[in-house]
Amino acid sequence: MLGFKTRAQLASRFEAPADNGFFGPGSVTWKVWSHPTSYVLGFARAVTIEHLDPNLTAAVVQAGGVKYRPHTRYARTIRYFGMVAFGASEPTAKAADVLVKVHSKAIGHDPVTGGRYDANAPSSQLWIHMTAWHSILYCYEKFGPGRLSAEEESQYWRECARAAELQTIDPATVPRSREDVIAYFESWRPHLASSEAAQDMVDFILRLDIALPPDLAAWKRVALKPVLFFLRKGIVATYPGYVRKMFDLKQGRLTDLLVSPPNKAIHALLHRSLNAYFRFVGMMAPAGVPIVAPAKLGIPAVEQRTLTPREAQEAYGFDVPAEAHEDMRRKQRARVFDEHGTPSDEGLLESQDHIGGLAPRR
Structure with a gap:
């Protein structure tokens, strides 16, 4: 996307979605998740804090994808989260169904707890879900426009619960207010652990250059280094003290204060300029561009409707995720x-058609 382009020129590059998915225009999800604070700050905050769950760290480390296919793993994850927020209902419901199969192979023994882990466990899925939705909103508040209104925030958490229907989570367990979210994270603190493996993964992810396309020109990588520096420091600035201790991060409060204005300025520019926004997202999260573009550019869906995940699952013939593919999951166990x-890699191979391809190991 070289040179200045009008909104219409940008929109001409993308196809209209079949419908408005699970939220649609006017939703708080579209407002918050389409903001540029989501794509590096919010997303990286979520995927690092997730590693305080020792079961998740065991699954990630033993699978090896983050270290050996960093760009592909990042792209597939951000594409899936983008589909949940912005995607049309049928392909997103299908991707969620396939993801249950992918997670069926993420099982094993956790060396930290001595127990077993299962990526499809409702508690593990809820942890991932809440770290994502909380981190996206937190970074929107800290480095973007600020707090939502009370009405908007209430709607945001209701929409968070709706999105949980795409996972193996019991929607009744999803927090639905700021107070409930705070209580949820406090309830997890006794279960959190930071092993050497977790700290290593967090250090690796916080480099942030793993998100860049492997074929990105060397001069662009050099030019992005100052931006990545401020983004990295900004992410750490969002961590509470106990998280920094567990990750062995030494960043002080003075640095937190100093990196806040540059981060706000960067994201204010990206928010004001569609051209800057799509150049930035195109470099840092290219897999998410076709998903977010229709919502960001106001491209109307072919059919003006929104569904709940449960309605979509029934309409398209998918089981509720908690009950899906039990035979396959039993065979994997x-x-x-x-x-x-x-x-087996059965679900992983199938997922390439729905979440994104698997690049060769680097």
Whole structure:
């Protein structure tokens, strides 16, 4: 997208979605998740804090994708979260169904707790869900426009609960207010652990250059270094003290204060200029561009309707995620826990058509 382009010229590059998905125009989800604070700050904050769940760290480390396919793993994850927020209902419901299969192979023994982990466990899925939705909103507040109105925030958390229907989560367990969200994270503190493996993964992710396309020109990488520096420091500035201690991060409060104005300025510029916004997102999160573009540019959907995930699952013939693919999940558990083998890649291979391809290992 070289040179200045009008909104209409930008819009001409993208296809209209079949429908408005699960939220649509006027939703708080579209307002918050389309803001530029989401794409690096909010997303990186979420995927680092997630590693305080030792089960998640075990799953990530043993799978190896983040270290050996960093750009692909990042792209697939951000594409899926983008689909949940902005995507049309049928392809998103299908992607969520396939993701249950992908997670069926993310099972094994957790060396920290000594127990077993299962990425499809409702508690693990809720942890990932809440760290994402909370982090996206927190960075929007800290480095973007600020606090939502009370009415908007209430709607945001209701929409968060709606999105949880795409995962194995029991929607009744999803917090629905700021106070409930705070209480949820406090309730998790006794379960959190930061192993050497977790700290290593967080250090790796906070480099942020892992998000860049492998073929990005060297001069662009050099030019982005100062921006990535401020983004990295900004992410750490959002961590509460106990998280910094667990990750062994030494950034002080003075640095927090100093990096806030540059981060606000960067994201204010990206918010005001569609051209800057799409150049930035195109470099840092290219897999998300076709998903967010229709919502950001106001491209009307072919059919002006929104569904709940449960309505979509029923309409398109998908099981509720908590009950989906149980036979496959049972076979995977038998392979790993009974036969002491490795799980099959069946779901992972299928997911390429719905969440994004798997690049060769680097």
